[in-house]
Amino acid sequence: MRTVRDADGDTYLLVKRSGESSRIRDPETGAERYVENATLEAVEGESPLETASRGVPEPVRRTIRAVHDDRTLGLLVELVDRGPLSVRELVDAYDMCESDLHGRLAEFRVAELIEEVDVDGRRGYAATPVAEAAVRLLRGDDAGGIDVEADDES
Numbered sequence: 412m413r414t415v416r417d418a419d420g421d422t423y424l425l426v427k428r429s430g431e432s433s434r435i436r437d438p439e440t441g442a443e444r445y446v447e448n449a450t451l452e453a454v455e456g457e458s459p460l461e462t463a464s465r466g467v468p469e470p471v472r473r474t475i476r477a478v479h480d481d482r483t484l485g486l487l488v489e490l491v492d493r494g495p496l497s498v499r500e501l502v503d504a505y506d507m508c509e510s511d512l513h514g515r516l517a518e519f520r521v522a523e524l525i526e527e528v529d530v531d532g533r534r535g536y537a538a539t540p541v542a543e544a545a546v547r548l549l550r551g552d553d554a555g556g557i558d559v560e561a562d563d564e565s
Contacts, residue, residue, distance in 0.1 A: 414454040414462040417446065424459050425451070438466045470545035477522035482507065483515050487538070490525055491546045495537035497530040 413425045415435060423435035426443060433451060436443045454462075464472060478484045486505065490496060501516075502509055516536060519525040524542040528535050538546075 412459040414457045414459050415451040416454050418450055422454060422457075422462055422465075423451075424462055425453075438462050438464075441466065468544075468548055470541045471548050473522050473541060474524065474545040474549070477518045477524055483518075486512075486515055487519060487524060487542060488546055490519075490536060491538040491543050494525075495528045495530050495535050497533040497535035499533055500530070500535070 414422060415425045415433070416422050417435075421437075423437055425433055426436050427434040428448065431448060432445045433448050434443055434445050435451070467475075474484075474487065478487060486501075486507070489505070496504075498512075498516075501507075501512055505512070507515075516525065519536075519542070520527070523539055524545070525536045525538055528537045
């Protein structure tokens with residue numbers, strides 16, 4: 412399988428190539444169709460697996476990269492639902508040692524899922540619009556009309 416681009420610049424997965432036509436798959440919809448070979452060009456340096464991943468909304472992909480287990484996902488959900496929360500509130504409220512908590516918060520910050528904020532004069536964290544959209548999508552809701560596409564590719 413390879414990543415290809417059509418004349419309009421749209422990216423697809425090349426499923427099968429024959430003499431005159433190719434079967435391609437749209438990574439966003441999974442729909443397959445046949446097109447003439449002459450209308451396609453190979454995309455160098457892009458893994459077909461990366462192309463396939465683009466069928467999942469960016470906020471969800473970003474969250475998947477930052478969340479490693481259910482407790483970490485729960486922490487993000489709590490920040491979305493209850494936030495912003497101070498570090499003290501987070502330490503007191505959840506069964507996570509302080510170093511684990513800070514490690515997870517650091518991963519969320521790197522992924523731009525949370526941002527540092529002031530909560531009643533204390534250091535705290537609030538979920539970003541990307542995290543809010545990701546949690547809505549993971550719960551089965553839509554993105555709420557928020558444009559959360561980022562210049563990511565981290």
